[in-house]
Each structure stands twice: as C-alpha cells, then as structure tokens.
Amino acid sequence: MIDHLGLQCTDPAAAAAFYERVLAPCGVREAMRIDTPHGPVIGLAGPAGEPQLWTSPLEGPGNRPVHLALAAPSRDAVDAVFAAVQEAGAEVLHEPREWPEYHPGYYGVFFRDLDGNNVEAVHHGFPAP
Incomplete structure (x- = not known):
C-alpha cells in the first residue's frame, strides 16, 4: 500500500x-x-x-505537509485516482504524467488531502506499446 x-x-x-x-x-x-x-x-x-x-x-x-505516496496497480488506477480527486473537489498539485527524473516508467498524480498533505498515487512500470 x-x-x-x-x-x-x-x-x-x-x-x-x-x-x-x-x-x-x-x-x-x-x-x-x-x-x-x-x-x-x-x-x-x-x-x-x-x-x-x-x-x-x-x-x-x-x-509542513507530509508527502504520502501510495502504490497503484496500474496507470489506469492512477488516472482513476485523478478523476476521483477532481470529483471530490480536492486540489490537484500535478496531473497524472510520467516523471522521468525519478525513473523511466514512474507515473503519478499528486494532490492535497483535507489537511493539506501532499498525497500521490504512483505506478512503477512502463506504458503498454
């Protein structure tokens, strides 16, 4: 998790x-x-x-927010988290995208929770060809 x-x-x-x-x-x-x-x-x-x-x-x-990253089972799951965050009206910090500066295939979305913490859903993998 x-x-x-x-x-x-x-x-x-x-x-x-x-x-x-x-x-x-x-x-x-x-x-x-x-x-x-x-x-x-x-x-x-x-x-x-x-x-x-x-x-x-x-x-x-x-x-001084905490940054909590949760593992997502797929890129689709990251996108679904993004949709749920938008539906909930939470602040989106970074829309889903690849973050090659972390490593190839790092795909994540960042948002604030109700207390201002920086939460991320991340999938470590490569896009399907």
Whole structure:
C-alpha cells in the first residue's frame, strides 16, 4: 500500500544523516540525492535498495505537509485516482504524467488531502506499446 513517505525538514541533509545513523541496524542508507535550488531531496532505502523515506526542504514557513505516496496497480488506477480527486473537489498539485527524473516508467498524480498533505498515487512500470 505505502510506496514511500516524504518528510519536510529544516536541514534535509542532516535529517537524512540522522536516519541513516540511527536506522543503520535496519539496513537504511542513502540511495538517491537530487539537488534543487532550495536544498537536497534525499531518498533513503532499506535492504531492498529502493528509496522509500525521503527528506526534503521545507515548503514554506508554517507549512509542513507530509508527502504520502501510495502504490497503484496500474496507470489506469492512477488516472482513476485523478478523476476521483477532481470529483471530490480536492486540489490537484500535478496531473497524472510520467516523471522521468525519478525513473523511466514512474507515473503519478499528486494532490492535497483535507489537511493539506501532499498525497500521490504512483505506478512503477512502463506504458503498454
């Protein structure tokens, strides 16, 4: 169900280093780092090697939503989530599309829940030919 979780941090690099240190016995290590103008976005992975815990810069003062990504079984499911979000009148942050900067075949939609959290439905796969 949960694909990954993102935490906004005052110092994403320090937060990632903290998690890496205290969760080392669980096999947690840095797997990916994306430098942005606002600071690094760092993906931490467990023994399976896929980044599932992310630290990123704060969105803004007083605004610190959690990013929760849920695994979708297909691209059609991502599109269906998008339709349901629109029907519910929720704020769409990013319409469904491929996000090649994450990896080829990463297809997701991003929206805000009722409490302002950044929620994503994501499918990891390639489009049908």
